[in-house]
Amino acid sequence: MRHVVVVGAGPAGLAAARAAADGGARVTLLDSADGLGGQYWRHMPAERPAEREHLLHHRWTTFGELRDALAAHPAVTVVPSAQVWSLERLEYGARLNVLVGEPDGVGREALVLEPDALVLATGAHDRTLPFPGWQLPGVYSAGAAQALAKGERVAVGRRVVVAGAGPFLLPVASSLLQTGASVLGVHEAAGLGALGRGWLSRPWELAGAAGKAGELAGYVRDLVRHRVPWRPGEAVIAAHGDGQVEAVTIARLDERWARVPGTERQVEADAVCVSHGFTPRLELAIAAGCALSASRFVVVDAAQATSVAGVWAAGEITGIGGADAALAEGAVAGTAAAGGDTGAGPALVAGRARTRARGFAARIEAAHGIRGGWVGWLRDDTAVCRCEETTYGRIREVAELTGSRETRSVKLTSRAGLGPCQARMCGRTLQELLGGPEPSLGTALAPAVDRRPLVVPVRLGDLAALPQRPQQSPNPQENPT
Amino acid sequence: MTSYRVPAERDLVEPGPDRPLTILVDGEPVTGTAGQTVGGVLLGAGRREWRTTRDGGSPRGVFCGIGVCFDCLVEVNGLRDVRACLRRARDGDVVTRQGGRASREPDAEAGGDDAGGDDVGRRAGEGTSS
Numbered sequence A: 001m002r003h004v005v006v007v008g009a010g011p012a013g014l015a016a017a018r019a020a021a022d023g024g025a026r027v028t029l030l031d032s033a034d035g036l037g038g039q040y041w042r043h044m045p046a047e048r049p050a051e052r053e054h055l056l057h058h059r060w061t062t063f064g065e066l067r068d069a070l071a072a073h074p075a076v077t078v079v080p081s082a083q084v085w086s087l088e089r090l091e092y093g094a095r096l097n098v099l100v101g102e103p104d105g106v107g108r109e110a111l112v113l114e115p116d117a118l119v120l121a122t123g124a125h126d127r128t129l130p131f132p133g134w135q136l137p138g139v140y141s142a143g144a145a146q147a148l149a150k151g152e153r154v155a156v157g158r159r160v161v162v163a164g165a166g167p168f169l170l171p172v173a174s175s176l177l178q179t180g181a182s183v184l185g186v187h188e189a190a191g192l193g194a195l196g197r198g199w200l201s202r203p204w205e206l207a208g209a210a211g212k213a214g215e216l217a218g219y220v221r222d223l224v225r226h227r228v229p230w231r232p233g234e235a236v237i238a239a240h241g242d243g244q245v246e247a248v249t250i251a252r253l254d255e256r257w258a259r260v261p262g263t264e265r266q267v268e269a270d271a272v273c274v275s276h277g278f279t280p281r282l283e284l285a286i287a288a289g290c291a292l293s294a295s296r297f298v299v300v301d302a303a304q305a306t307s308v309a310g311v312w313a314a315g316e317i318t319g320i321g322g323a324d325a326a327l328a329e330g331a332v333a334g335t336a337a338a339g340g341d342t343g344a345g346p347a348l349v350a351g352r353a354r355t356r357a358r359g360f361a362a363r364i365e366a367a368h369g370i371r372g373g374w375v376g377w378l379r380d381d382t383a384v385c386r387c388e389e390t391t392y393g394r395i396r397e398v399a400e401l402t403g404s405r406e407t408r409s410v411k412l413t414s415r416a417g418l419g420p421c422q423a424r425m426c427g428r429t430l431q432e433l434l435g436g437p438e439p440s441l442g443t444a445l446a447p448a449v450d451r452r453p454l455v456v457p458v459r460l461g462d463l464a465a466l467p468q469r470p471q472q473s474p475n476p477q478e479n480p481t
Numbered sequence B: 001m002t003s004y005r006v007p008a009e010r011d012l013v014e015p016g017p018d019r020p021l022t023i024l025v026d027g028e029p030v031t032g033t034a035g036q037t038v039g040g041v042l043l044g045a046g047r048r049e050w051r052t053t054r055d056g057g058s059p060r061g062v063f064c065g066i067g068v069c070f071d072c073l074v075e076v077n078g079l080r081d082v083r084a085c086l087r088r089a090r091d092g093d094v095v096t097r098q099g100g101r102a103s104r105e106p107d108a109e110a111g112g113d114d115a116g117g118d119d120v121g122r123r124a125g126e127g128t129s130s
Helices: A011-022 A060-072 A142-152 A169-177 A192-200 A203-225 A283-288 A322-337 A345-368 A372-377 A392-402 A407-414 A427-433 A460-464 B038-044 B120-126
Strands: A003-007 A026-030 A076-079 A082-089 A094-100 A109-113 A117-120 A124-126 A139-141 A159-164 A182-188 A230-232 A234-240 A247-252 A265-268 A271-275 A278-280 A311-313 A383-385 B020-025 B028-033 B073-076 B079-083 B094-096
Touching (some): A003 A011, A003 A322, A011 A117, A060 A076, A117 A283, A117 A322, A139 A142, A142 A159, A142 A169, A142 A271, A142 B038, A159 A169, A159 A247, A169 A182, A234 A271, A283 A311, A372 A427, A392 A427, A407 A427, B020 B038
Parallel strands (some): A003 A117, A026 A076, A159 A271
Antiparallel strands (some): A082 A094, A182 A234, B020 B028, B073 B094
């Protein structure tokens, strides 16, 4: 029986696991979290069931169906709290080294898998551009505010400013309102011009993405009901406070996202939630040798196959398209990984949904894509690398001193990007500050900044206790709810 | 108090009544409810910072909330460098403010064997290879 391993249990991974199982494969679904659903369906833990949790989610019934189908399928093993910490390339496919247990705990169970087919559905995390004061407690990524609201029923503040770029700001504001927080404003960096070009061109195509449009309309209704102003062409360009956020500076931006002088105003707030888009989580795809596109997503064909035999990819690592696209891509990838024909039946329908969603993604990029003027928000003492506290001034100094605009050499000298997050927060920012993407390294088209052979830090004791040869089957685990 | 947990009886999603748990944070009891992460308990109780950076000595807490940024590292029951946003809290957990940098350096092989110790902040800083 063909063994398919799916990494990531968000919409793409769940759909992939079900399609692969339906296609006759034995399936192992891994996720580093202790529940299913990924960030999109981030929800309350089993210990804290909530009667009306569906109010916080879209397509919640889809999640329930997928979860129940996987739990009931005899060929599916779900392994929660499973951290893939490295991936080794084999002649065909890959070997996954996994630790199963409490996050960052000791004595986790080691699992080594060599599947016949691998589906990567590792998703994305939000990207936040630096600004003065962004390292203060009280500044959160927008994703954090949402995860805490949905998964913990915690409000990150009482008077909250939401800022950044993209439609994701709207569900974040809604999530905050649902915790009872006051949302003082949603400040969208894209101006009306870019928004119009992105969203109003070829409006007939938007009819195909009706589900997505309806979801966004719901968030807009929330903002209107709570009288939350939504302001295009504005940004939070600084956060202020003694030890934590007490106020933010908001300014108008021009088309290039440069601040318009004289438009700055200070607003008292105790939290600010910021996101300027998403960064795909590419570690495993890069370790597997998958080719990346110029815009740094995993290249896949119509059947979601990557450039590496035996490895498929689905969801946000193939392009930021949202949950609908992820579900469609996952279904195709799972079918293909199980050895099925993706040209037929449901896979064909899924393919059409994926095409529609990709059009939506192109609009997001056209309207909300990062413009270079943001660099003007920085001061010399602004931390660019949060881990190492490397400032913008230091990075410029090192670039000038060493005469190097190559990201890796600036990183090594300034220590920017060398902290525990492995440049996940600042890597792409550093590249942009140093003048755009650098030439790719090696044949894998894997820019150094996204390469992380050790996906997460691993404790020495766990390394010592690793098994020497792969187990073909993980120990049965209880499925999470 | 800035951050807070929505009181169960006023929450639109209608979670059941709280099942309180108490963790000790630098010796002080902090109460949350079963199923929360350590970070969630701290934020829910209005605490937003629990680590100090090595060089700048500046306070940090949760930033990304999903285990990516490593800003929220904390010592739990003697084990350093635990991401507070991921680790579920258990009644009686002893949480200690973490000073200094993360001591497991991803670029220095698998990092150091660093569970416990009083002066780990300084030691970890010194032990960093660059």
